[in-house]
Amino acid sequence: MSSELFYQPITALAAALAEKKLTAVELTQAVIARTKATEPRIHAFNSHDEADALAQAAASDARRAAGQSLGALDGIPIALKDVIAVRNQPLTASSKMLANFVSPYDAGVTEKLRKAGAVLWGRLNCDEFAMGSSTENSAFGPTSNPWDTTRVPGGSSGGSSAALAAGSAIATLGSDTGGSIRQPAALCGVVGLKPTYGLVSRYGLIAFASSLDQIGPFARTVEDAAIVLGAIAGHDERDSTSFKTEIPDYRAALATNRGPWKLGIPKEYFAEGLDPEIAQAVEQAIAFYKAQGCEIREVSLPHTQYCLDTYYVIATAEASSNLARYDGIRYGHRAAGAKDVVDLYYQSRAEGFGAEVKRRIILGTYVLSSGYYDAYYLRAQKVRTLIRQDFLNAFKEVDALITPTSPVPAFKLGEKADPLALYLCDIYTIGVNLAGLPAISVPCGFTKSGLPIGTQIIGQPFRESSLLAIARAYEQAHSWSTKHPIL
Amino acid sequence: MANAPALDIDHVAKLARLALTPEEKAKYAQQLGDVLHHIAQLAKVDVSGVEPTAHATPIFNVWQEDVARPGLPVADALRNAPAQRDNMVIVPKVIE
Structure with a gap:
């Protein structure tokens, strides 16, 4: 070798x-x-x-x-x-x-x-x-x-x-x-x-x-x-x-x-914000498949513009729930000198988590909180259905994107x-x-x-x-x- | 939802059992305000009659036989406990 x-x-x-x-x-x-x-x-x-x-x-x-x-x-x-x-x-x-x-x-x-x-x-x-x-x-x-x-x-x-x-x-x-x-x-x-x-x-x-x-x-x-x-x-x-x-x-x-x-080439994925050198390299890859006899077809995923927002509601909501287990009790970081058990949760989580994790826990807790659940989390889950449907519709016409x-x-x-x-x-x-x-x-x-x-x-x-x-x-x-x- | 309401950072931090410094509160309130402003465009989507998707796998219920099987041995379960004694996790006093 x-x-x-x-x-x-x-x-x-x-x-x-x-x-x-x-x-x-x-x-x-x-x-x-x-x-x-x-x-x-x-x-x-x-x-x-x-x-x-x-x-x-x-x-x-x-x-x-x-x-x-x-x-x-x-x-x-x-x-x-x-x-x-x-x-x-x-x-x-x-x-x-x-x-x-x-x-x-x-x-x-x-x-x-x-x-x-x-x-x-x-x-x-x-x-x-x-x-x-x-x-x-x-x-x-x-x-x-x-x-x-x-x-x-x-x-x-x-x-x-x-x-x-x-x-x-x-x-x-x-x-x-x-x-x-x-x-x-x-x-x-x-x-x-x-x-x-x-x-x-x-x-x-x-x-x-x-x-x-x-x-x-x-x-x-x-x-x-x-x-x-x-x-x-x-x-x-x-x-x-x-x-x-x-x-x-x-x-x-x-x-x-x-x-x-x-x-399929989803037209929404080649819009503004894409680095021109990356666009060119991907277009050359598409040209390769075309030269190999593949049929290339433009498709549309109309809810693409909502993916990022849907993702940040759902992902942070689930994260806030999943990370609730880190309370300093059974495993993980435990803060010293807490007044009582609830204070132990507050302090252990404050000391144990970094800035981005805290940011996402707060956003996720907010979108799940009373009064906002329907407007954010439930709505995002419905938009998620539309996003998935976009892909499944595209796959009626093409094998892959x-x-x-x-x-x-x-x-x-x-x-x-x-x-x-x-x-x-x-x-x-x-x-x-x-x-x-x-x-x-x-x-x-x-x-x-x-x-x-x-x-x-x-x-x-x-x-x-x-x-x-x-x-x-x-x-x-x-x-x-x-x-x-x-x- | 079209105009995202101000995020009450103290209330949310309490729900999340997360102690924040005044600097963190100010920073997160501003950054999350920007994110919420962005997320507000979800209100534009027509979702009438659309079912929510919890996850994308076509699995709707999962049953398992109710059979006893070995669990995690006590020593393994406790090896990461921050404080322990006599096969138990020590916690601050819960009831006065």
Whole structure:
């Protein structure tokens, strides 16, 4: 294998492991060494446990030596966003509130990755409680973009995208409530997949907005994303919104699902505010599909202008409810010197939560409060129905939609101080969460100043096989996934 | 809703059991005023006859067999408690 093991895709590494040209311990050592070399500049990780990772890798090598390999992920180091529980490891949500919390159990996806033999490697930085689009809201300091360390990696799963782009993991998991996988994937030049709501268990995921949250993979290639998705998807009775559906072999489906496809271009997604270099790169991706014989059709999602408002009502309402559990009693930060138990709630929450979390708790509490519930929360849930209907109507005509992932490339750390300006970064991604759809961000070029650009492909519910195949067709004809930052 | 009412920050902070400094109150009241002004455009949408969507999965009720199964061991459940004694979480006095 090449000296840069840490930049190889899962497919190549799995082949080398199977052919005994490489051991899981060697691979894990390479990833650990790379992490040590890049972390002072990137800060993608909140914590990692070398001894634990190497023990998992040794167990993987022992399985393979005994002829009991668990498949393509056996021995592959995968790092998880620090909102996904890994038993006996820290779980902080990048919040002071959980700075000392240690997971008493594994999340559903963690169990599944263990069963697939993956080497669970490190917990990745993010915006506090996954609230943000830049990873600057972390209580433990921001993460830098490996392509330009003066810029943000996107968010909220910015540690997940930055670690992968830096070579500090072979694949990573993130969570996506309004774009938190796809936007950082675009800003860091990697593939990011948000699955259909209900496909991947949320058991053991720290809840932000329960009707929108979904766990998904970051990977170097679409095929790698298909492999990881296949490992983590599937029904889990511990998540009551987990959907009972047959999980296909997503990787095998890439070979059989060849198009040509009917692709829709939502005209509302190419309006003002879109960076011209991003518009051009996405238009070139659309031209590629057209040249491949795909039918390209303009479609309309007429309620797009209401997505951001609908999202901020629903997401903050659910967040205010979910974060009520952090009261300083059973776990989490407890303030010293409180007068009584109610004062303990007030002070522990004041000390434990950061500014953006408090802002969203207040907005969410307000829209749910007596006298305003119907006007805000109930109305937003109805507009949500119209937004979902827009997408389902479009899918009567087309197989998938193509849009930009983010209106802007990676911006400077500290550049977007105004909350509303930052909320606008999610303008192309939040409709997908409101409608519960799968969507993927695929690298589609670079700006003149060398910053990655991503294009988003939005698919039909539970049709990840088709979505991945469409993305793969573009990826195979381009070389973006082989480019890496100079670090 | 067309004109978003002023957000009573003290009332909302009390509902959220969140102690705020005077500086935080002033800052959040202004920032959230901007956000509420933006959100007010939802009032323009005709939602008559539209059912609300709670989540997008076609699941409407979930039943499970009522079977006993092991829960979290006490030591695991208590390992993150800020203060504990004799397998219990210690809290400030609740009743005078």
